[in-house]
Amino acid sequence: MSTILEIRNLKKSYDDGFEALKGVNLSIEQGEIIALLGPNGAGKTTLISVVCGIATPTSGTVTVGGHDIGTDFRATRSMIGLVPQEVALEPFERVISTVRFSRGLFGKRSDEALIENILKRLSLWDKRNNQIKELSGGMKRRVLIAKALAHEPRVLFLDEPTAGVDVELRKDMWDIVADLKADGVTIILTTHYIEEAEAIADRIGVIAKGEILLVEDKDALMQRMGKKELEVQLSAPLDALPASLKSDALRLGPDGSCLIYTYDTRAERTGITNLLSDVAAEGLVLRDVVTRQSSLEDIFVTLVKEDAA
Numbered sequence: 001m002s003t004i005l006e007i008r009n010l011k012k013s014y015d016d017g018f019e020a021l022k023g024v025n026l027s028i029e030q031g032e033i034i035a036l037l038g039p040n041g042a043g044k045t046t047l048i049s050v051v052c053g054i055a056t057p058t059s060g061t062v063t064v065g066g067h068d069i070g071t072d073f074r075a076t077r078s079m080i081g082l083v084p085q086e087v088a089l090e091p092f093e094r095v096i097s098t099v100r101f102s103r104g105l106f107g108k109r110s111d112e113a114l115i116e117n118i119l120k121r122l123s124l125w126d127k128r129n130n131q132i133k134e135l136s137g138g139m140k141r142r143v144l145i146a147k148a149l150a151h152e153p154r155v156l157f158l159d160e161p162t163a164g165v166d167v168e169l170r171k172d173m174w175d176i177v178a179d180l181k182a183d184g185v186t187i188i189l190t191t192h193y194i195e196e197a198e199a200i201a202d203r204i205g206v207i208a209k210g211e212i213l214l215v216e217d218k219d220a221l222m223q224r225m226g227k228k229e230l231e232v233q234l235s236a237p238l239d240a241l242p243a244s245l246k247s248d249a250l251r252l253g254p255d256g257s258c259l260i261y262t263y264d265t266r267a268e269r270t271g272i273t274n275l276l277s278d279v280a281a282e283g284l285v286l287r288d289v290v291t292r293q294s295s296l297e298d299i300f301v302t303l304v305k306e307d308a309a
C-alpha cells in the first residue's frame with residue numbers, strides 16, 4: 001500500500017491564540033478507511049479544514065498524493081472530496097444541477113454518465129430534477145456526498161456523516177462507504193458513534209485536545225485493549241468471596257449473586273477451567289454463565305479519561 005496523505009508535526013493556533021492542533025502526525029494509506037474519534041472540541045474539524053485548505057496551518061506539512069497543500073493547493077484540493085458536518089445547500093437548486101456544478105468548480109469537463117452513476121448509487125436518480133427544498137434530511141445528506149464525489153476525488157473526508165440520521169440511513173451510508181472503498185477511494189471519517197467506527201473502519205485514530213493519542217488497526221486495538229469478562233451466576237447469593245477463590249481477577253457482583261472474572265483472551269491459559277473447578281470445590285451451584293467482550297466504546301472512554309488525568 002502507498003501513503004496518500006502524510007501529516008507531519010501539524011500545528012494550528014487560531015487568531016485568539018487557542019492551540020487547536022499541537023503537532024499532529026498521521027500517515028494514511030491509499031484505500032483505507034480511518035475513523036477519527038475524539039470528544040467535542042478535540043480538533044477533528046480543524047484537522048480536516050487544514051487538509052482541505054479551509055484553514056491555514058500555523059506550522060507543519062501536509063501532502064496529498066505527494067503534493068504539498070500549501071505550494072500545490074490546486075492539485076491537492078482536486079484530489080480531495082469533503083462532506084461537511086453542516087448541510088449547506090441552495091434550496092431552490094435542482095439535485096442534478098448542484099452536483100454538476102460541484103464538478104465544474106474543479107475545472108473538470110462535464111461527464112453526464114459519471115453524474116448519473118453517482119446519483120444512482122446514492123439512490124438520488126429519481127429525485128434528480130427535484131429542488132433541494134423538496135428533499136428529506138437524509139436525502140440532503142446524500143446530495144452532500146454526491147457533490148463531494150462529483151470531481152472524482154481519491155480521498156474523501158466525511159465529517160460526522162451520520163449525525164442525526166435514522167438507523168436505516170446510517171446502514172445505507174455504511175454500504176456507500178464500503179462501495180467507495182472497493183473503488184479505491186481513501187476515506188477519513190469523524191464520528192461520535194463508536195459503533196460506526198467499529199462497523200466500518202480499518203484503523204482508528206483517537207484525538208483529544210489537539211493531539212493524536214493513538215492510531216491503530218481496529219482489530220489489533222480491540223485485541224490489545226479489549227478485556228473479556230466471565231460472569232458466573234450463582235443459585236444462592238454470597239455475602240463475601242470465599243477465601244479459596246480470592247484473586248485479583250475475580251470479584252463478587254453487586255448483590256452477591258454472581259462472580260465476575262476478568263481475563264485476557266490472548267493468554268495461553270485463561271484460568272477459566274481452574275476457576276470453575278474451584279467454584280465446584282467450594283460447593284457453589286451455578287445458575288448460568290455469561291461472557292462479555294469490552295467494546296471500542298469502553299476502550300475509547302478509558303483512553304480519553306487517562307489523557308484527562
Ligand SMILES: Nc1ncnc2c1ncn2[C@@H]1O[C@H](COP(=O)(O)OP(=O)(O)OP(=O)(O)O)[C@@H](O)[C@H]1O
Binds near residue numbers: 016
Ligand atoms: N475559528 C476558530 N477560532 C477560535 N477557536 C476555534 C475556531 N474554530 C475552532 N476553534 C476551537 O478549536 C477547538 C477544536 O475545534 P474543532 O471544531 O476542530 O473540534 P472537533 O473535534 O471537530 O469537535 P466536535 O466534535 O465538537 O465537532 C475547539 O476548542 C474550538 O472551540
